[in-house]
Amino acid sequence: MKTQPKVVEYNFEASAFDWEIAPGKTIEAWGFNKQLPGPVLRANAGDTMVVRITNNLSEPTTIHWHGICLPAAMDGTDGVQKPIEPGESFEYRFVVKDAGTFWYHAHTNETVQMERGMYGALIIDGETDPVVDGEKIFMIDDMKLDENNEFTKPSWFLPRAMERHDGRQGNTLLLNGKENLIINVNGGQTERWRFINSSSARYFVLHLGGKAFKVIASDGGLLEHPVTMTEALITPGERIDIAIDFKEGESFAIESLAYDRMTFLRAKRETFATVKAGENKPSIAFIPERLRTIIPLASQDAAITRKVKLSVDPRIRDQKDFKINDGVHVNDKPVMVGELQIWEVSNTSRMDHPFHLHGFFFQVIEENGKAPEYMAWKDTVNLKPRSTIKIAWMPDNRPGTWMYHCHIIEHHAAGMMATFDVIDGSKPYEPKAPTHSHRHH
Ligand code: C2O
Ligand code: CU
Numbered sequence: 348m349k350t351q352p353k354v355v356e357y358n359f360e361a362s363a364f365d366w367e368i369a370p371g372k373t374i375e376a377w378g379f380n381k382q383l384p385g386p387v388l389r390a391n392a393g394d395t396m397v398v399r400i401t402n403n404l405s406e407p408t409t410i411h412w413h414g415i416c417l418p419a420a421m422d423g424t425d426g427v428q429k430p431i432e433p434g435e436s437f438e439y440r441f442v443v444k445d446a447g448t449f450w451y452h453a454h455t456n457e458t459v460q461m462e463r464g465m466y467g468a469l470i471i472d473g474e475t476d477p478v479v480d481g482e483k484i485f486m487i488d489d490m491k492l493d494e495n496n497e498f499t500k501p502s503w504f505l506p507r508a509m510e511r512h513d514g515r516q517g518n519t520l521l522l523n524g525k526e527n528l529i530i531n532v533n534g535g536q537t538e539r540w541r542f543i544n545s546s547s548a549r550y551f552v553l554h555l556g557g558k559a560f561k562v563i564a565s566d567g568g569l570l571e572h573p574v575t576m577t578e579a580l581i582t583p584g585e586r587i588d589i590a591i592d593f594k595e596g597e598s599f600a601i602e603s604l605a606y607d608r609m610t611f612l613r614a615k616r617e618t619f620a621t622v623k624a625g626e627n628k629p630s631i632a633f634i635p636e637r638l639r640t641i642i643p644l645a646s647q648d649a650a651i652t653r654k655v656k657l658s659v660d661p662r663i664r665d666q667k668d669f670k671i672n673d674g675v676h677v678n679d680k681p682v683m684v685g686e687l688q689i690w691e692v693s694n695t696s697r698m699d700h701p702f703h704l705h706g707f708f709f710q711v712i713e714e715n716g717k718a719p720e721y722m723a724w725k726d727t728v729n730l731k732p733r734s735t736i737k738i739a740w741m742p743d744n745r746p747g748t749w750m751y752h753c754h755i756i757e758h759h760a761a762g763m764m765a766t767f768d769v770i771d772g773s774k775p776y777e778p779k780a781p782t783h784s785h786r787h788h
Contacts, residue, residue, distance in 0.1 A: 350391055352394050354394065355390040355394050355395070356398075357397070360403055362403040363404065366524060368490075369527065372526070373496065377459075379465065384466055384468060390443050393443070395442050397438060398440075399438045402432065403433070405433055407456075409431060409455045411423035413584065414726045415441065415443060416445060416706060416743075422706055423454045427748050430455050446472060448541040449468075449471065450468050451469050458760050462490065464524065468484045479537055482539045483540050485522050485601070487546055487551050487581065487603075489519060489549050491517030491519070492519050510757060511761055513610035515757055529620070530601075531623055534597070537591065537630055540588065542589070544584060550580065550614075551582075552580050553580075553581055554603065555591070559576070561591075562587055563590050565723045565724070566723070567724025567726060571637065572637065572721070583756070585701065598621065598623045598624070600621055601620040602617060608698055609698040643722065644740065647737070649739065652687075652690065653680070656673065657692070670763060671762070674762075675761070682768075683771075684769060687740075693735040694735075698732055701728065701729050703751060705750050710722065710738065711737070712739050714734070746771045749767060
């Protein structure tokens with residue numbers, strides 16, 4: 348049964364508010380409708396989503412719809428819109444074409460606004476989504492708080508330099524804005540759990556006490572086949588959906604295994620929440636072996652059309668150390684609508700970086716000389732130290748200014764980002780003067 352496309356409307360107020368992350372432990376959060384995370388936005392593939400935002404913060408903001416293939420003018424960056432000033436409103440309106448797990452977050456002064464909680468989930472349901480007994484959305488975050496539950500401001504040189512280098516990783520571990528969440532489920536059932544890494548810098552290695560789970564989707568929706576795993580890396584910006592079964596009476600932790608991303612901070616294994624399975628209930632869940640077909644955009648040996656280089660200059664000197672193509676906050680060459688893009692993205696630094704492309708899904712066609720283990724549509728992908736990948740993507744007819752950047756928010760702010768235009772070749776092209784306002788570092 349095909350459902351008629353509809354218009355789904357939301358009203359958002361961005362403001363500062365008190366948020367209890369644990370009993371008696373309250374922080375001053377920034378967010379939407381006084382919730383952390385912000386409200387879950389939900390629609391069917393093909394619907395039009397309208398989000399009206401009124402900014403009651405003390406500073407300007409914009410909202411980016413991470414992963415949604417929308418018109419450039421709705422992308423929520425300061426390259427395509429004037430930031431929404433305090434007291435002003437703005438209406439975002441776009442069609443949500445693709446089913447999947449997406450999210451939204453502030454895209455202005457992110458190192459402050461995202462850190463304080465300006466993010467939420469955006470779920471698009473599709474007609475071929477597998478049938479499950481239940482669903483949960485988990486937004487992963489951590490905060491760096493002092494003993495008064497206030498956000499720390501690194502004030503002297505060494506902590507500041509470390510935070511720029513490592514990204515801001517805190518020891519207040521949050522799942523859906525709460526510490527030590529208890530999650531109740533029922534034995535005999537299968538649920539779909541959607542994980543979104545909304546932290547500034549944390550590499551989250553999902554581990555469920557050793558239980559096997561099936562990864563069924565990533566950034567751009569369903570995979571072709573479920574992939575069984577016991578641990579899965581989710582870098583900042585990335586999403587994965589899993590199908591998981593429960594046994595009556597079992598209890599296990601949602602934890603992150605240690606991941607060494609080669610920073611000053613030592614990696615360790617940490618628990619985010621506890622799951623408890625109650626009595627058995629009947630199940631109607633069915634996870635098919637074939638979830639969908641993903642047609643490859645290009646073969647592994649396709650000719651490279653562009654090279655993108657991520658690097659870290661070891662001299663902190665003038666703070667221009669996190670680079671793309673040897674510059675900071677770069678303007679890259681335009682791409683033409685309809686011309687297949689094969690980008691070689693390399694990371695010459697000694698640390699990991701999650702590479703994010705706005706507005707378009709890509710396929711990873713090669714990773715360090717090898718084909719990836721399975722096909723997926725992605726918008727964020729990790730680059731290990733000294734590694735190279737090839738991605739393929741198609742600029743469809745959505746001309747305008749887009750960007751790509753490292754999703755470790757501190758690296759993005761320090762300069763590891765670029766803007767570029769998608770242009771319609773049938774119209775004359777007038778390159779704009781760079782409009783990008785460089786942010787508060
Ligand atoms: Cu989720 Cu420009 O990023
Ligand atoms: Cu980075």
